[in-house]
Amino acid sequence: MTSIKDIALKANVSIATVSRALNGSANVTPHTRARILQLAKELDYHPNAMARSLVQKSSRIFGYIVSGIKKGAKHTIVQDSLMGVYDYARSIGYEILMFVVDSDKQNKKSYLDFAREHSLAGVIMQGLRTDDAYYKDIIDSQIPCVLIDLPADCERVGSVSIDNYAAARTVMRHLVEKGHRHIAYLSGMDEAAVSTTRFQGYLSILKEKSIEQRADYILHGNFSEEDAYAALRGFLPGHPELSALFCASDLMALGAIKAARELGVRIPEQLAIVGFDDILLASFADPPLTTVRQDFSRMGYEAAKMLYKIIKGQATPHSKNIPYEFVVRQSG
């Protein structure tokens, strides 16, 4: 492992000069710089990230913190957003350190400790909920951070998502235009900002179109296929008038479809179902799912980009909406 010292020795200069030459500092003769760069290449020099981070008190590493990912996940959301983050990070010479918030809380180590121990330059959070202990920590912390799918207000904290309100309104307008008047909302969880925001969009269209808002039309699926299935199994038999269901996620829509099928409710003839996310399975569902496509990779990319600007103190809006797409298939 050749170090800056070895180069300095061979080049007959001080380590300070080598450091300056390598880092592109202005005050070094073109001739000296060339010699040092040449030597660095010859000796296969690579800077020691630890040493640099130690003195600079900050590494060139982003933390990628993901919450609520279980073993056999039925979507590639995490993978996609991670790749997006990675793409941008690498373009600026940064690396990604993983941190998974276990659901079973065995992982007591807080995100802050994690970030501090590794002198992370900043952190990107995916899948966090408002009731997560980590969410509070952010407020107090000094660590730059960008949240995906969660609103932010603080100085060093940014936020990236699609315009969930508008997207939900698009879905609802579509359903109303198709003639539906009895539309239920299958909520994810109240602690997830995306779920409540989509719900607001749902409500706003009901109001605009003067459709009665019924409290019993708010179902809860906990963002889970099984819970959605159970909810619909319980709800559908008593509500033959229901003609459309707007689900806060595709996974829940799949559970709903399963329940409907078992109860002999035909989709979309008797019940139109719309999902959200456009996960891979959406187009393979039977019938293929009408849904809102989110580009998670793009989200990750934009999140990393924003994080970098925050770190560098560059001016940037702390909240960004990226484009989405309403995909009409056969389910509703």
Next chain:
Amino acid sequence: MTSIKDIALKANVSIATVSRALNGSANVTPHTRARILQLAKELDYHPNAMARSLVQKSSRIFGYIVSGIKKGAKHTIVQDSLMGVYDYARSIGYEILMFVVDSDKQNKKSYLDFAREHSLAGVIMQGLRTDDAYYKDIIDSQIPCVLIDLPADCERVGSVSIDNYAAARTVMRHLVEKGHRHIAYLSGMDEAAVSTTRFQGYLSILKEKSIEQRADYILHGNFSEEDAYAALRGFLPGHPELSALFCASDLMALGAIKAARELGVRIPEQLAIVGFDDILLASFADPPLTTVRQDFSRMGYEAAKMLYKIIKGQATPHSKNIPYEFVVRQSG
């Protein structure tokens, strides 16, 4: 950020003693240790990973290197294996640093440079191919490494996968027992060990059952849905006698199904198709895919476990097969 120095000051001991107390060294009075531990908690002390790594010349970080992952991946393989690796890593207090080998080779930085710059304790590689430049690097490198789905021979290099040979034989026995005599193999790529090993399994059963091995029955799908589709579009019309197809991956099987459907070939009546991997889409395919289930999460977990043993110099076999499961559905 409180450091070891702050604790030493408050406790009226030297930083060496604090370090020893914190690291559980034997030579420190229980009383002193208790006082220091207490102080550490009070001052919310967290060790600086950079400083430690710098002096120890090795961090407590595993590199997770993944190759050939593209944007809209249609499976959760990477996500799953990554989570497996993560699970074990965290259980021993290690973190995971990502490294993606871009297909477009813009990412010139080698895995070795990556590992050295961050003083990685070791590296786990997923999805590498034998012709990958990185594969060669491993031989020369001194960095402990475990490969997933790629054979290894070197001292500090281990390998984890399922028994692809046996699995392929299971598939083939199944097909032969169903009466098939004209069975083609849809290969991934020759540079992928899993593909060639499965091919060996395919051949071995043909030989055992005295079935003629035909060179034109070896198709190439490049592990891609599109290429598989194209291959079958070209092959099927000229080979009405073909009654079964063994695909080296589910994704290729999906492409094959698509081709068959467009050509009016009914599955499984006219053509039995078997895949490999049991990705999420396999059970959603039409017809649902008969395939070999691989537990990628488990693979990742075992890979991390093996890596740790290699690092610690503990005795361990450098090659491990984990269980697989043959899943019979409707496609073949």
Next chain:
DNA sequence: TACTGCAATGTAAACGTTTTCATATCCGAT
């Protein structure tokens, strides 16, 4: 008592950088 040896602690070097401050060199202007 004086010595041996071990247990507990301290001292200081080392890890590989960046960076502040000081120094030396050179060029042009007076």
Next chain:
DNA sequence: ATCGGATATGAAAACGTTTACATTGCAGTA
């Protein structure tokens, strides 16, 4: 010829640990 002021370089501190080696103190033994 002298000075001013860049410009290029060097010396050394600092980052927060671990650890080899030195020191101290104390119990046990001769």
